[in-house]
Amino acid sequence: MIRRPLVALSLLVGITIAYLAAARIVYDARGFFLLTVPVLSAFLASGLLSLGFDYWLERLEKLRTRRTLERYVSKNLVKEILENPNSFYSSLRGVRMPVTVLFSDIVGFTSMTEKADPEQLVKQLNEYLSSMTAAVFENNGTRDKFIGDAVMAVRGNVSSRGVAEDAKSAARTAVAMRRELKALNERWAKVGIAPFHFGLGINHGEAVAANIGSQEKAEPTVIGDAVNLASRLEALTRTYDVDVLIGATAGELIRDEFHLRSVARVQVKGNQRQWR
Template structure:
């Protein structure tokens, strides 16, 4: 797709209308001058009426044509890029194209990917697979648009969405919008799985990674003669969001977010500490969290109560108080015995209590693979 679309003309109806009035006023003034100097009476009303009527009809037709062309262009572009991106292109083309030359902005990035879809694609009927994937994406994408995000791209069964790249409501609001989109995706998945199971298909699950940080925004791609440019974002913040999505499999949760995003949204959402991780390509560890729900969601109050014990246990574990952590994790698991994270940390606390780690230990999980 060529940017900008060549078919969008830069028409200015207000300028044309002003020019029309100026010509009418000039004709009226000229008629007055001719009458005053030469005593000749020039027809004014019929001439001006015809001129203005034809001019207004022409402007009306031109305006209607422009609206139809813009609507047709909007619908065409929305098949390929995000709706808010199309709106910015059509409403503010100059500002948009200048920003797409390359700029650094704080953005919130969301990656979503189906679990085990690659292995499923090797066995499934291609027609059925494409239909199932399109149904999944059709249910997920509205969550991005409804929360003001930009659909950056599809990568197979993965979705990449961005907030703050086209327009921003502030870092905190952008991050909260991304989290609301993730919650919407979580709520939509059970209905999809129920429908698939009724049709004889296996249920699917996804992982979502959310991160906030500075990224480079611009049109990335190749120039002529094989021009293909995509408006996208690149940088460490984007890469980390992708890494967090992959880590959802490791920790058995559906949504993970980095500390930078968590700090922006924690006043509106319940979060749970997961771990300190060092992902491939990063030299510094990142604290990660999972999303429980919004403050106004129907969240089990008993779980929130015992979650405080879990969080206290995490703090003790990181401070090398493995005995205290063991006690608190055990209390938590008495009420939630199937909690995978609680069992994982209890096992680590028991191991470290018997064989303490060396002094260099900092409770950071290092991942050398993507």
């Protein structure tokens, strides 16, 4: 819990004034002198030490929160959250909300791990993940997690500008990720490194945002059918020989900005409904 140094300072001043007033009342009524200078000096010294400690704790808590958030979102979004933290903290307790989820995964990465030099592959993967994260942050999304070589990003859980803008932000992220991957592949080709290719799925729907994990370690994330479908769409990119698939709900939200092509109506694993 973040302490409030200004509240503590106000309380300290209030008690000091009350003590001085009490000393004056006792003197006027009984003619007794209450020690003021030594008592107030000791009181103020202890109060200021406590105030300084509270201020240090608050700064430490804010720094810890900032560093945690910067793992998931851009610095601009961190500033926005810290200036208005109530919605973010409420989402950590578990709340259902509309979000747009993006999943990307490197095609054939498992087979690459069996053939490539481990050190070179790790370096290449880290370059790739750094570029993909930059694309997410560039469009004010949340980098939810890495799952091996896969990237999960979300828009709307930490900060939302409306469902349509959230979906468009995710689509812009996909375009940026495609651009970043093209640049990486061109650079790798010059030094004889095999290229990466990804599949990417985007879906919009309701999900539960919460801090998920054990008592020792938990992280903010989103869970639910909307998330699962985004992952299934990513996997289906191999089936339809495309690099990006977007669910129909997200597609309707972005249609005025992006040119879309209908691919198929499918029933994904673990879901009885047919999706397009």
